[in-house]
Amino acid sequence: MAPSTDTTGPILPPEITDRIIDCLRGNPWALCACALTCQTWLPRSRYNLFRTLLIRNRASLESLVALARGPYTLPFFDPVHELFLYERDMLPPPTPQSFPHRTVEGYSVKQRRPFVHLVPLRLPQVVLSVQVLHIEGLDWRAQPVHPSAPVSFAAFRAVSALTLQHTEFGSFGELQRVLCALPALAALVLHNVRWANDSAPRATAHSRCAQPRLSTLCLHRCPTKEGSALLDWVARTPSSHSLRELQLRDPALTA
Numbered sequence: 001m002a003p004s005t006d007t008t009g010p011i012l013p014p015e016i017t018d019r020i021i022d023c024l025r026g027n028p029w030a031l032c033a034c035a036l037t038c039q040t041w042l043p044r045s046r047y048n049l050f051r052t053l054l055i056r057n058r059a060s061l062e063s064l065v066a067l068a069r070g071p072y073t074l075p076f077f078d079p080v081h082e083l084f085l086y087e088r089d090m091l092p093p094p095t096p097q098s099f100p101h102r103t104v105e106g107y108s109v110k111q112r113r114p115f116v117h118l119v120p121l122r123l124p125q126v127v128l129s130v131q132v133l134h135i136e137g138l139d140w141r142a143q144p145v146h147p148s149a150p151v152s153f154a155a156f157r158a159v160s161a162l163t164l165q166h167t168e169f170g171s172f173g174e175l176q177r178v179l180c181a182l183p184a185l186a187a188l189v190l191h192n193v194r195w196a197n198d199s200a201p202r203a204t205a206h207s208r209c210a211q212p213r214l215s216t217l218c219l220h221r222c223p224t225k226e227g228s229a230l231l232d233w234v235a236r237t238p239s240s241h242s243l244r245e246l247q248l249r250d251p252a253l254t255a
Contacts, residue, residue, distance in 0.1 A: 017041060032045070050078075050079050085134065114138075124155055128157060134165070136165040150174055154181040175230075191222075192222065193222055194222075215244045217239070218247040221249065
């Protein structure tokens with residue numbers, strides 16, 4: 001269905017309609033309606049639709065891959081600024097018929113095949129413009145990935161802000177390699193991030209890869225052992241000189 005070209009009635013200046021459409025950011029249904037309203041509303045509506053992307057599973061990832069392969073649709077992804085990746089579904093408390101699930105803070109999570117590490121490989125041109133990255137439900141401890149998986153995050157060249165929520169790594173080294181792979185990383189938020197207890201949560205001051213220069217670090221509800229290990233490592237990186245804001249929202253860490 002082609003967008004309507006009806007121009008009956010008063011015509012608002014594009015500067016005003018653009019501002020109105022910008023106010024609908026975060027409401028994809030309204031933005032889709034705007035995109036179908038008229039030809040002049042289409043570019044701004046599409047810009048806001050693609051400014052923030054959300055990928056919940058491999059199926060949605062492959063749908064975006066197919067869209068990005070089109071010569072006329074690839075430019076749609078130019079304005080992508082923020083990317084949300086959900087490795088697991090947050091579900092109500094499980095029933096006996098719905099196992100296996102794992103409980104996280106009163107909710108359960110449905111296990112799925114890992115796909116987050118494939119996003120930079122499947123959408124290499126799209127991730128180049130991403131500046132804000134949110135990852136939730138990553139579990140490389142229960143479902144190990146290839147040792148080279150953390151290196152794939154190097155494709156996120158412009159990411160300056162990273163948020164990890166309800167995430168579990170196979171080792172502290174995996175988290176380190178992910179952080180070191182992001183060359184522009186300046187703000188890091190970790191919410192309930194863990195790794196295998198049998199791994200050594202230490203790192204030397206020297207590394208083969210570039211180490212992060214953080215300006216902001218927030219730890220929310222991170223276990224004491226993991227939080228202490230991360231702070232010890234950050235103190236041995238260039239972040240010890242660049243850090244300007246530190247937030248510890250965990251009674252075990254602030255006590």
